[in-house]
Amino acid sequence: MLAVIEEPAGGAAIGEVLIASSAALVLTVALLVLGLGHRAGRVALLGNLARFAERRSGLPGWVALPSAIAGVSLLIAVIGMYWDIALHIDVGRDEGPLANPAHYFILGGLFGIFAAGFIAIVLPEGKPSASAIQIGETWWAPLGGVLVSAAAAFALIGFPLDDIWHRLFGQDVTLWGPTHLMLIGGASMTLLGMAVLLVEGQRAKAAEAAAKVAAGVAGRRGANAEPTWIFLLRRVALCGAFLLGLSTFQAEFDFGVPQFRFVFQPLLIMLAAGAGLVAVRVWAGRGAALGAVAFFLLIRGLLALLVGPVIGETTPHFPLYVVPALVVEAIALRPGITRRPLAFGLWAGLGIGTLGLAAEWGWTHVWMPIPWPSELLPEALLFGLAAALGGSLVGAWIGDRLAIDERPHDRRLDVAALAGIAGVAALIGVALYKPAVEGVRATVTLTDVRPAPGREVEATVRLTPADAADGAEWLTATAWQGGGFVVDRLERVGPGTYRTTQPIPVNGTWKSLIRLHRGNTLSGIPLFLPEDRGIPAPEVPAPTSFTRTFVADHELLQREQKTASGWLWAVAYAVVLAITLSLLSLMAWALRRLSAAAPPFGDGSGGAVRASARSPRRSRAPRPPRPAHTPGGA
Numbered sequence: 001m002l003a004v005i006e007e008p009a010g011g012a013a014i015g016e017v018l019i020a021s022s023a024a025l026v027l028t029v030a031l032l033v034l035g036l037g038h039r040a041g042r043v044a045l046l047g048n049l050a051r052f053a054e055r056r057s058g059l060p061g062w063v064a065l066p067s068a069i070a071g072v073s074l075l076i077a078v079i080g081m082y083w084d085i086a087l088h089i090d091v092g093r094d095e096g097p098l099a100n101p102a103h104y105f106i107l108g109g110l111f112g113i114f115a116a117g118f119i120a121i122v123l124p125e126g127k128p129s130a131s132a133i134q135i136g137e138t139w140w141a142p143l144g145g146v147l148v149s150a151a152a153a154f155a156l157i158g159f160p161l162d163d164i165w166h167r168l169f170g171q172d173v174t175l176w177g178p179t180h181l182m183l184i185g186g187a188s189m190t191l192l193g194m195a196v197l198l199v200e201g202q203r204a205k206a207a208e209a210a211a212k213v214a215a216g217v218a219g220r221r222g223a224n225a226e227p228t229w230i231f232l233l234r235r236v237a238l239c240g241a242f243l244l245g246l247s248t249f250q251a252e253f254d255f256g257v258p259q260f261r262f263v264f265q266p267l268l269i270m271l272a273a274g275a276g277l278v279a280v281r282v283w284a285g286r287g288a289a290l291g292a293v294a295f296f297l298l299i300r301g302l303l304a305l306l307v308g309p310v311i312g313e314t315t316p317h318f319p320l321y322v323v324p325a326l327v328v329e330a331i332a333l334r335p336g337i338t339r340r341p342l343a344f345g346l347w348a349g350l351g352i353g354t355l356g357l358a359a360e361w362g363w364t365h366v367w368m369p370i371p372w373p374s375e376l377l378p379e380a381l382l383f384g385l386a387a388a389l390g391g392s393l394v395g396a397w398i399g400d401r402l403a404i405d406e407r408p409h410d411r412r413l414d415v416a417a418l419a420g421i422a423g424v425a426a427l428i429g430v431a432l433y434k435p436a437v438e439g440v441r442a443t444v445t446l447t448d449v450r451p452a453p454g455r456e457v458e459a460t461v462r463l464t465p466a467d468a469a470d471g472a473e474w475l476t477a478t479a480w481q482g483g484g485f486v487v488d489r490l491e492r493v494g495p496g497t498y499r500t501t502q503p504i505p506v507n508g509t510w511k512s513l514i515r516l517h518r519g520n521t522l523s524g525i526p527l528f529l530p531e532d533r534g535i536p537a538p539e540v541p542a543p544t545s546f547t548r549t550f551v552a553d554h555e556l557l558q559r560e561q562k563t564a565s566g567w568l569w570a571v572a573y574a575v576v577l578a579i580t581l582s583l584l585s586l587m588a589w590a591l592r593r594l595s596a597a598a599p600p601f602g603d604g605s606g607g608a609v610r611a612s613a614r615s616p617r618r619s620r621a622p623r624p625p626r627p628a629h630t631p632g633g634a
Helices: 014-040 045-057 061-090 101-122 143-169 178-214 228-255 264-284 288-310 322-332 341-367 374-402 412-432 553-557 566-596 609-614
Strands: 441-450 456-464 474-480 485-489 491-494 497-499 511-518 521-528 545-549
Touching (some): 014 045, 061 178, 061 288, 101 143, 101 178, 178 228, 178 374, 178 566, 228 264, 228 288, 264 288, 264 374, 264 412, 341 374, 341 412, 374 566, 441 521, 521 545, 521 553
Antiparallel strands (some): 441 545, 474 511, 511 521
16 A cells, blocks of 8 residues: 655644744743843853853953854754755655754754854953944944854744745745755854954954053963964864855755756855855965865765764765865965965966866766766856856955955955856856756656565656757656655666666655756656645556656655745745845945954054964063163173
8 A cells, every 4th residue: 555645735833833932932031141141240151151261262252152152053053954954855744843853953053053143242341352343332242243143043034934935835845945045044154253253353362462562461371372273273163164054055966856957066066165265265374275175074074974874864975175175275375376365266266167177077976976977068167167266256355354454455356256246146047947848758667676565666768759868967767755765867778768777666655756957957757656645636656657748847846835926926035035135245244344443454463363373372571672781891
């Protein structure tokens, strides 16, 4: 007997909404009690923890403690994210939001990040930095803390908006649903806030050390400088986490069930490599790009092991980024080029979009669910190179703003970064267009290789017209949400005739399809779809032989999606877009504010920030001048 899907396909049950809302309220009240109690001098916990973190790190407590909390929280959230995606690929919809264990990791991690930003806001006494934002008469919040809180709040808002979205439009089982992008985008943007907070903390420590030297006060060992190994570890981890965040948008391709055009994978990899590696190299200096990639590979490797072999879900794959990092570091060897970030960004983008793209192409044939075929080459080169250039210009702008203490800002970079953003937006807009192929049918013959109830088949597919898959980016059999995941590239056995190379399940709750991606079209036919009472939708059986016409791919992959009025879709997308643009505008404004608040060059607390950070030493009182030599002696 075939299984029937019963899980709801709309919003969460009211009871679960109330439970989640109550838990969020309790946690928020507890956070407010801690924070406002600290400001009032009634609760000592945060102050004690901040002083301990400052002693251990050498950074101000309002940087050290929130950074530690945010780092742990981000790791928890990213584990939850990849686990959640794997669960949806292997199992399908949740029985409810509280029935999915991965959701607790995501929610807990995001709330932890928000708490880190809030703690950074409430900890300082007095004005912590020149870029701080005044909240009250005597209350100044570090700019980085405000950014971390805002980005985390943006991500957390995605949860209730996601439930509303499901009620209006059904469950969109794609990573790139608007509210899903809010969740991962907000978490990724917190890393910029953490970078800003770190710069503010280093400025504060440098200014404190300079003031003590000017006053002739010897610094206590470890009080004014961050130990070398901690500084290097912190900087490399932050840079690697930034690359990790930029790469989360590739997850559908990492798992092997992309619902958008294949050209998006090289586009997104080149964009992340350009923006991430150039930014960290301009900001953090020699070796930072390679260090960021090493951290990225460590975390993503551990995630792949955890989600795949340990938990037992589909394993997420990932890009390599090693050659793009080597290209960036090699270009940076040219004397003085990193002090000209516009030129550095252009040369790095060119290298990433050519040599880096070629290396990632090869890597897909080593360890990616769907390798890049030769048919993808023209578009991959065009879109990948353009994305690498655009991303590198944006990365150069970000890195230059973070490193403003060392050199004057090149205003031409502002225009170049805007051009890069516009170019990348145009590329994404073009790539999003994915109509269904027209007039293509498939006659399918199924041969059982395993009998019911766990029926598995070998499929022979004859296309009409026979050249329908010539030059296709992919022609695959995909089966998912039945307790596992299968993606099989069909082999050609004759003119217009193709065959699967491994058994395809057509039983239980499996959803099994033939998917065709040629040019800008994405289409598919069902081999088998179970009855789904939550939508509701009838079963699409898998007889021994049948002929079906290809339809738009998303109609099969997102069969939970509801039909809604065009104006309602437009309003919903406009609301999400407005919130997103507000966050991005805040980030850009904050980086400009950080840059504008940089200390003047040569005052002892500005240009020396990185020098003192790279070679941390205890502060020394100036030596007294030698007595003037008196002829004849004393």
